[in-house]
Amino acid sequence: MGTSRNVERRTILKAAGATAATLGLAATTGCGGGSGSGDGTVTLRYAWWGGEPRTIAIKKTIALFEKKYPKIKIKPEFTDYQAFWEKFQTQASGGNPPDVFQNAVGFLRKYDKRGVLMDLKTQADAGNLDLENFRNGVLANGQVDGKQIGIPVGANTMALVIDLKAFEKAGVEAKFGWTWDEYFDALQTIQDKLKIAGDTGYFTIMYLYDLYLRQNGKAFFTDSDLGFTDDDLTQWWEDGYKRVKSGLVADPKKIEQVAPKSGLSAGLAASEFTWDNFSIRYEGEGESDYGLAPIPTTDGKDTGQYLGSLMLSAFSGTKHPKEVAQFISFMVHDPEVGKIMGYDRGILATTEQYDAFKPTDANNKGVAAYEDEVAEAGVLGKITPHPSGADVIEAAFLRLGGEIAQGKTKPADAAKALFSEAKAAFAG
Template sequence: MHPASSPTADAPRDHRTPFRRGRRLRALVAAVVALPLVLGAAACGGEDNEASTDPNAPVELSIFWWGGEARANLTEQALALYTQKHPNVTFKKTWQANQGYFDKLATLTAGGDAPDIFQIDDNFLTEYASRNTTLDLTSYKDDNKLDVTKFPESLWQYGVVDGKLAGIASGENTQGLVYNKTLLQKHNLPEPTTGMTWEAFISWAEQVSKTTGTPGTMDPSADYKAFWVWLRQQGKDLYKGKDLGFDEADVTRWFELWKGARDRGATPTADVIHEGNATDITKQLVVTGKAATSFVWVNQLPELKKNTKDELGVIAYPGDPSAQWARASMYWSVFRGTKHKDVAVDVLNFLSNDPEAGKILGTDRGLPSNLDVRKTVSDAVTDPAMKTSIQVETDLATKFGPSPQVPLKGHSKVRAELIKSAEEAQYNRQTPAQAAAAFLTACKSAIV
C-alpha cells in the first residue's frame, strides 16, 4: 500500500480506455498552451447542468485513477457493485501508474474530456480547486448526501480549499515513527513512546547508538512530514493562506536541532542519511539496519515488515501528537462541469460509506475513512503488521488536532527543495542558517 505521494512501481498503463494518438497530441497542446484558461472556462456554469431529472435514465460516468493491477481490480469490483445496486449507472474506467498521471489529467481536463470522477492528492488539490475544476461538495455534505459523520473531523476538513470541499478522502493516513523492537529488546533498551519531546527522543537515539552500534534514528531534517509536524508544535504551519506559514528562523532552528543530533552520534553519517531520504520502502534505514528508527507513514508498516525479519513497532512522531491530523492518503473529486453531478457524488458516498464496498476496497487507498467501515475491515485483517498499523492509527485518531489547510500549488517543489537544503547542512557544505536561507528563497519561488 502506497501513500498518495509515492509513485508505484508499476509501468504506466492505460488499458481500460485507449487514447488515439492524434487526439492525445491535440489535447497535450491544449494543456500546455491554455491550461489555466480552459480549466476555469470548462467549469463555468457546470454546477447546474445535470443531464436528466429522471432517476432511472441511463448514466455513464467516466472515472480516472492511478495505481497498479491490484488497485484496478478492487476498484472495478466496487464499481460493479454500485452498478448492481443502480443498474442504470455504468462506468467508463481508465487507470494508470502514478508516473505521468497528473500530466494526463491536465491534458484531459484542458482538452475538454475531463473525467466525471478522478483521484487526486494533496499536491494538486489546491491547484485544481483554485481553477474551479472541482465540484464544491459542501452542500452535499450539509444535506448528508455525502455522509462524513463517521469520518474523523480533521480528515474531511483536509479536503477544504478556500472554504469549498474540493475532495473527499478515499482513505486515511498519518505520520509514524517506525522502530526496530528486536534490536531494542536484544540490548534491554526502552522503546520510544508517543508524546516524548524531540530533545528526549534525540537523547534516547544517542543512547541506542552508544549501546548497539546502530545509529538510533534517521535524520528527518529533509523530511517535510517531520518538519510540518514540528512546525505545528511550535504554533506555526507549513502554509498560511496564500503564503508560507514559517520563516527563516524556524528553518534554522529545525536544521540546528538535527545538526546537534548528528554531532552527538544519534544519527548516521550524511551518506547513509542520503540513502534514507529516498521514498523507496526497501531503502528505509529501519529495514536496512542502518538506523533503529525511520520517519514514514503509519500505513507503510506492513510493507516495511516485508523487508526485514526483525519485529517493528510504530508510534506518533515526537512531540505533542495533537499536531498530527488525519491526512487524506488521496481524494476522490468530481469535475465541476460533469453533466451527472448528483450521481457522481452518490458514487463517492457509496465508495466511502457502503460496508460491502469497504470490504472490497480494504486498505488499498489507506485506512477506510468511515470508522465503522474501518472496524469491519480491521476485523477481517489477518496480517499482524497491518493490524498494528490500523490499531495505532485508530488510537492516534483520538489525539489528532485540527487539520491544516491543504498545501499550496508548488508543494511538491517545496518538498524537493527541503531535501536539497537539508542535505547541504547534513554534508556540512552550508551552515544551518545558510541552508535555511536558501530553502526559504526557493520556497517563495515555488508557491508563486
C-alpha cells in the same frame, strides 16, 4: 498524555510481506470526459495512483458499483504517484481531466484555484451524495473556503516506525509523552550499543517538520504562505546535519544505495518517520520486527498530530455531475467496498466502512490500534491549510533536505532557496 503503555505491546506490526506501494503500473489512456450512449448508459473516467494491490481492489469495487448502477460504466485510469500528477497537470490544462480522481490535501487549493474541482456540496444538497457518518472530523480535510472539493476515503497520521529488536537490545523504550531530547538520547544509546544509526533522515520530511512547528505554536503553512521563518528552518536543518555528521542519522549515500528499500528495513537505522498506513512495507522488506511508536514532543504532551487523508474529487466540467456524485457516495459509504479496500488508503473514513472491515492480520490491527490510541490520548488537532503550490514546496523540501544531508548545500542557503521557491510556487 496520561498513558505510558508500551507501544510494542499495543501496536506491534507483523506484516504479511507485500509492500503497500508497488509502483510501475502502465497508465491507461482515455480521451474525452465522461460520455453517454443512445441507451442512456453513462461512462465516467476514474483515475488514481498506487500499486498493483490497490488497482486490483479498486477494480473489484468498480464491478460492485456497476452491478448496482448498470447504466453507469466506469473507465479506469491508473499509474504511480509522480506520473499521475504529471498526466493530471496536462489533462487539467487541456480541460480534459477525469470525471472522478484520487486527490490529496496538497493539491486541493491548487486545482480549486484553477476552477478544476467541483463543489460537491451542490450534489449533497441535491440528494446524490451522502456527507454523513465521517469519523473524527476527517470530512473537513476536503473543505476549502466553504466548499467541499474532496471526499475522504481514508485517514492516516504521522508515526514513528521502530526496529523493535534494536530498541529492546539497547534497553530503550518508546512511549507517549517522550520529548525530542529523550528520543535523540534513545537513538544515541542505540548507536553506542549497537553501532547503527538511530534515524534514517527525519529532517527531510516536510510533514514531520509541520508537526514540530505545531508543537511550538506555528505550522508549516498558513492559508496562503509559509508559517515559519528561514531562521526556524535553518536551525531545524542544522541540527539534522549535525546528527548526520555524528552518525546518529544514517549516511544518505548508504540510504540511496539500498533504495527503493527503506534504510530502516535494510538495517541501516533503528527508526523512521512515515505515515502510519505506509508501515506495512517494513516487515515485507526487512528481517527484524517493527512497531509503531509515538511522535516525540516539545512539552511532553502535544504531538502536533492530525488526520490526513486521501480523497475523491470530481471535475467541475463533467457532463454527468449526478452520476459522479452517486459513484463517490457509493465508494466512501458502501460496506462491501470497505471490506475490499481495507486500510490500503488509510483507516476507512466512514463508520459504515470502518465497522464493516475487521482486520485479521497483525499489520492492519497495529495501524488501527495506533490511531485509536492517538485519538484516545486527545492529541489530534485539525489539519493545517495547504495553499496552492504546496505540492511543489513539499518536493523542494525533500530535495533540499537531501542536499544538506550529503553536505552539498549549507542549511542557511537551503532555507533561503526554499523560501524563494515557495514564493514562486504561491504566485503560480
